[in-house]
Amino acid sequence: MGAATVLALGAGAIGAIALLGEYTTGMIRTTFTAVPARRAVLAAKAVVIAGSTAAFGAVVAVASFGLTQGILSGRDSAVGFGDPAALRLLAATALLAPLSALVGMGMAAVFRNSALTIVATITLLFMLPSLLSGRQHLGATILHMMVLPAWQRLTFVDTEGTPWPWTTTGAWSVLATWAAVATGLVVLPWNRRDL
Amino acid sequence: MRRVHPRSYNQRGHGAAPGPYWWAMVVSSASRLYNSGWQPATRNCHPWTDLRDTPRRHDQHMIEVCELTKQYGKKRAVNNLSFTVHPGQVTGFLGPNGAGKTTTLRIILGLHRATSGQATIGGRAYRDLPRGLRHVGALIDAGDVHGGRTAEAHLRALARSNAIPRSRVNDVLDIVGLGQAAGRRIGGYSLGMRQRLGIATALLGDPPVLLFDEPLNGLDPEGVLWVRGLFQRLAAEGRTVLVSSHLMSEMELTATHLIVVGRGELLAAESVDEFAARGAGRRVTVRTPDNARLTSLLSAEGASVETAEGASVETAGASFTVTGLGADRIAEIAFAHRIMLYELAEHPATLEEAFMELTSGSVEYQAGGDR
Numbered sequence: 001m002g003a004a005t006v007l008a009l010g011a012g013a014i015g016a017i018a019l020l021g022e023y024t025t026g027m028i029r030t031t032f033t034a035v036p037a038r039r040a041v042l043a044a045k046a047v048v049i050a051g052s053t054a055a056f057g058a059v060v061a062v063a064s065f066g067l068t069q070g071i072l073s074g075r076d077s078a079v080g081f082g083d084p085a086a087l088r089l090l091a092a093t094a095l096l097a098p099l100s101a102l103v104g105m106g107m108a109a110v111f112r113n114s115a116l117t118i119v120a121t122i123t124l125l126f127m128l129p130s131l132l133s134g135r136q137h138l139g140a141t142i143l144h145m146m147v148l149p150a151w152q153r154l155t156f157v158d159t160e161g162t163p164w165p166w167t168t169t170g171a172w173s174v175l176a177t178w179a180a181v182a183t184g185l186v187v188l189p190w191n192r193r194d195l
Numbered sequence: 196m197r198r199v200h201p202r203s204y205n206q207r208g209h210g211a212a213p214g215p216y217w218w219a220m221v222v223s224s225a226s227r228l229y230n231s232g233w234q235p236a237t238r239n240c241h242p243w244t245d246l247r248d249t250p251r252r253h254d255q256h257m258i259e260v261c262e263l264t265k266q267y268g269k270k271r272a273v274n275n276l277s278f279t280v281h282p283g284q285v286t287g288f289l290g291p292n293g294a295g296k297t298t299t300l301r302i303i304l305g306l307h308r309a310t311s312g313q314a315t316i317g318g319r320a321y322r323d324l325p326r327g328l329r330h331v332g333a334l335i336d337a338g339d340v341h342g343g344r345t346a347e348a349h350l351r352a353l354a355r356s357n358a359i360p361r362s363r364v365n366d367v368l369d370i371v372g373l374g375q376a377a378g379r380r381i382g383g384y385s386l387g388m389r390q391r392l393g394i395a396t397a398l399l400g401d402p403p404v405l406l407f408d409e410p411l412n413g414l415d416p417e418g419v420l421w422v423r424g425l426f427q428r429l430a431a432e433g434r435t436v437l438v439s440s441h442l443m444s445e446m447e448l449t450a451t452h453l454i455v456v457g458r459g460e461l462l463a464a465e466s467v468d469e470f471a472a473r474g475a476g477r478r479v480t481v482r483t484p485d486n487a488r489l490t491s492l493l494s495a496e497g498a499s500v501e502t503a504e505g506a507s508v509e510t511a512g513a514s515f516t517v518t519g520l521g522a523d524r525i526a527e528i529a530f531a532h533r534i535m536l537y538e539l540a541e542h543p544a545t546l547e548e549a550f551m552e553l554t555s556g557s558v559e560y561q562a563g564g565d566r
Binding site for chain 1: 301304305306307308321322323324325326327328331333335336338339340341342353356357396
């Protein structure tokens, strides 16, 4: 869980910086003068960042899974790559990186300011889920809409039983919604503002 | 009396809606955040052509600014500004600091949205072009670069985005004299070197239209000379060259046409010769033993009289300066009243003076007097 948080925050920062680097230096004006089609520029950036962080996330997920299984196989409790739960874990962890990067990028597109963007990204990805409690219905409902809890639902085996269970499909759709909204923030309305 | 354009919707002041209409406040702040205020229907400066449907009927490389208005909050940066910039000549875009030059250039390049009115290049809004460098080259701010990149990497990325061959990057770097520094990070460049890089960026796509915002800032004398020659060459090749500046002296040696703005409004749009004719021959130095009589006679004719600092107009023998009357007329008056003249010299007003006179009413950030 701690490692996933670090992965998410790191990828979020990378995504944010990919856009902030242009806004804070003024380079964005040169870029948009060279290519007036703003949506195309921002979509290309989103694709590149999502692609590279996805590759990074996949390497991290496979490497750490392989390593743990190597250790666990010596103790006779390995799972193996073929297990459906293991595949789900690998996929969810690999996708956590590009998703967080898109969230960071979306915040950068909205705020265009380093401090605000980083605070917003950390709040959305990390602060809110750790502040909320899953015991009450309301808290659980909000928690189930956050990125890291959804990732947790997809990767952890529920042993003790939670008062508010939810399906893996639900968790996948939460992640998909975050990705869609973040991409929308990067590409759709905000890019029409003055520079 | 300020003329208020009927289409300037922002004048109504949505935010000032009285009463408990909180939702109206929300809507108004949302629309302000969106920063477009309102996008009114496009108005045509040229009723005989439709800018939207038949862009080809326009001169391909003409910049047209049409009833342009830009409002930032309460501040109106550009007010109902209209002008055209033609190809084949260097056009100087002049005005005091804060006159709205940079705002206008940014709107032309689609970086800012106009509150009302429009700006087009070759009949099209720049923002509608998919790729820009082959159509328009621009230097808006030399600091608009990523300091961590080398000049070469910076230009290569821009060339790549516009499908410009790689070899062109080294060509333009050599043109602006940065060939030696191409592999160094831009962050370590001086202002003059950044200006040169900005000019290289503008030239990258070999565009027919070029915009430069204060390109001479920070350049060494050799660079200034070179840039002047470059602009004239570019114009001689039939390109449209628009160069903004707040210094008339820079422009009178470079430009053949001038657009002068002050407080966001158009003050003059004419050739340099016409502009120079505005103030020519208006200043005359006069020295006479009979100051008191001559000055009162000249004042009666509608001229204004100024003395050198510290001297009174009545001091006999002290020279004074007359504006508003030609030397011929002053001589006639003196002769008719049998006043002796020791000196009568006419000074053609410089462009600088004509510029100062024209913009004196619209200088926004005026320094206090001598302290």
